[in-house]
Amino acid sequence: MIKNKNNLLLEIYIENIPNNFVISLSNIFFDYFTNKIKNNFYINDNIEYISTNKRLGFIIKNFLIKKNVNLTKNIKIYKIVKENILDSINYILKKFNIMKWNNSNIFFIRPIRNILLLFNNKILKIKIFNLESNNFTYKNFFDKENKIIINNIKNYYLFLRKNNIIINFNDRKFKIKKYIEAIEKKLNGNIIINNALLKKISYLYENPNIFYIKIYNNLFIDKNIMINILYKYYNYLLIMSNLNNKLLPYIVCVSNIKINKNIKYHYKNIIINYFKKIKILFNLDKRYLLLNNFDKFKKIIFRKEFGSMYHKILRITNISFLLSKKSNLNIDYKKINLSCFLYKNDINSNLVKEFFCMKGYINSYFLNLNKNINKDIIILIKEQCNINYIKNNKLNYLSFLILLVDKIDNIVCNLYFYFLKNKNNLDNDPFFIKKDINFIINILLKNDFYFDINYTVRKLILYTRKYNKDLYYNVNFNKYLFFIKKIIFIRFKLFFLKINKNKHLVNFLITKNIKIFNINLILNIIKKYNNEFKFISIIFKRIINLLKKNKNKIKINNYKFYYNNLSKLEKKFLNILLYIEKIIKKKDNDSKFNLIILNLFKLSNFIKYLLNKIIVINNNNLIYLLFKYINFINKI
Known part of the structure; x- marks a missing residue:
């Protein structure tokens, strides 16, 4: 170990980072750099972080290089430090590549104006954003006369304090x-x-x-x-x-x-x-x-081709009414209509136009003052407008309906223009509808009500056609319907991959055959068997790691084994696997999916028991069965 202790100071001067990015940017940058530098150096938590809406960086005092790091004439301490810093800055540039600020092809939240970088009180030269590192900073970048020169890392806090800047x-x-x-x-x-x-x-x-x-x-x-x-x-x-x-x-x-x-x-x-x-x-x-003058909605254009907000609200009302009928909960049409208009009423609010954070609250506030409105409807509007309530609580059925139909109407209308522009290339997944579909999935997972997405999409397309007969003149109805279902399908798949990172299980659950795509079946299975899925994934990873470490690798295609030579436990393993393969060949239905998941869970439990009993895997039959199981999951 080298006896000399090292000191490092980095301060990146950024022009007014927006409020909502300051904390996340600081945390991501610090975590990434700390993990990087700990691979090569002993730090002993001697890091002081610099984090304001203008400055990002750190001071690391008395850190030592590790024994396992080989230093040569070409590889020196400062080069390792320099690489770690550049790598960390590039990482946050990729994470927050929001806008282009100068002629270089670098994107970031806000422009980087200065880089102060000292290693053992000497300037460590790096170049990024067309800026070279130096030994000074600014009290305020736009007042360049107030330059603060730092020649010693120990004086950094003192010099900034004198200029009324509290770094910590x-x-x-x-x-x-x-x-x-x-x-x-x-x-x-x-x-x-x-x-x-x-x-x-x-x-x-x-x-x-x-x-x-x-x-x-x-x-x-x-x-x-x-x-x-x-x-x-x-x-x-x-x-x-x-x-x-x-x-x-x-x-x-x-x-x-x-x-x-x-x-x-x-x-x-x-x-x-x-x-x-x-x-x-x-x-x-x-x-x-308070007047509830709904004629104002006629003057607010939602989409020119799809009519005004008034037409949108009528579509939401009609579809919500049909869905309530389909669920045998025949809700009064007038109640649905009034709820839909009141739900969108804050679009007319002057406060909401000026301060968007008031959306939802202002609506329910004025409804409470209106004595003519039914209390049940006021509760509905409060539910629909409060995002925290939607995320954390189960909804009333009518709130549930109106929210979902509104989001699907957005998807149908917005995808229409994307569909027209990309008729020849419809494999891409448009990012702009991600929020709406994730919102729909969250509500469906949180609540136990039945909701038919395929039926809703079809009906909404038919209603938009009623308003504008020329709308689908150049668009094939069935092709457009299939396209929307496909986009929703892709987003559902990506959403569930985040929940369960075993892509093979997700592919199995969300069938590739979109024509029989049944969202409600998928949601029910996810709700019912979420813990089982996690357990299956854990065992799957454990087997893969075991087989990687195992020295007695066998060629699975050429390996021959005899059933009679298997132990009782190995026979049981094989029988469950063969039984699941038989079920998969059957026609798709609710019981088929349930049976497969339950048997996969049963098999995973059995594998866990088997692996816990065996200290070293030296049995070729068992290795073959484990390989067979992995291949089975991969092909599912």
Whole structure:
């Protein structure tokens, strides 16, 4: 081991990383680099991470190279470090390749403006994004006169502190908490802030200064509306009184600069204007959304060829009504129609147009004020509009229907244009419908209601044809129907591959014959046998690893064995396998799939018992049977 201890400093200056990427980018970069460098060096957790919305990097102190790393004249320590850094930067560039920012063909979230890289207090030269590494950074890139030169890694934190930059995330978080506690004590209130928002503010501000501003009480509207808008878009905090649990007339703000009277006055004017704007939009919504004027939907175009939002809502209503009839749950048509219109009513909301995070909530808020609306329908709308509720709870049947029909209508209408452009090449899977299909699968897995996707797709195509007779003039109806089913099929397959990484089992479950594609059967099997699938996959991997290690490899095609020479356990193994092969040859039906899965599970349990009994596999018959099992699963 080399006696010299090494020090490394990397700071990548990025131009204002968006809020929603700061945390994920930092975590992915740090994890990848740490795993890389630990292969060659002893680090002993001496890593200090640099993570703000402008800076990404780390300081590693006193790390040593491992004994097993051979250093030559050509391979030196700094070259290994350099390779690890370049590899890590390239990895995050691939992960977050969102936009092109300059003439080089490199894509990233935001432009990289500077790379500070020191190894043992000397510049370690790398070039990326047409930038060469150096020994300086900026307080603010757009004020280049404030260049901060770093000649010694130990002075990095000190020099940045002098320039009012707190690099350590935990130090910033601690400072914010102290400010909050002081304001709460002074105003006898409780600042509404959760861990997620505290983390977000700690990442966004390099030198957080927290202060409060008094505003007029009459500018406040509903507490939940205010919290959603202010937290999501402006990072302003509200204060609740400790005496009566009501909102106090103060807004808590965060700034990167020290606050004086002029800055406070400026902030106050901005906040009052924001509040006035929110209140005007809220009052406009109150006037129009309470009237339930559904004629407005006729003016909102969904897709020119498929009509307005009014036509879309009628399609959802009619299909939902037919499906409820098919399920023998004959729901009143008027109830379905009203629910569909109310479900889409927030499209007309001025608040939603300005602040999209209010979608769903604003609708249910105004419905509660409307005494003419049935409470059951209000519950339905709340279910349909609350994404967290949809993800975590079972839905009412009508909510379930409307949500699914709406998503399938989106798929049918959007794929039409893709189908027209790619008539000669329909093997590709368009990525833009991924979200809708994954949403459908999640709802179907979560809820136990029957839903016929094939029937819904066919009926929706027929309804769109009624609206526009020329729509399918150049499109073969059956070919288009098959294409949609195929795309949904591919997405179902990809979704289940994420759940169960054994592609052979997924191929077996989601049959390649799309004409008999039965989504409900697949979903029922997934729900019913999810644990069995996982267990089969584990045993499958275990056998593969065993056979790789086994020295007595045999040629499976040329190997001959005699049934009478098999042990009792080996005979049982073979009999179960032959029985499953017989079942597979039968016609497809519900009982066939259930039988195969149950017997595969039974066989996997038996193999586990068999392998646990045997310490070393030196029996050619058993090796042959294990190979036969692997080949069987692969061909399924």
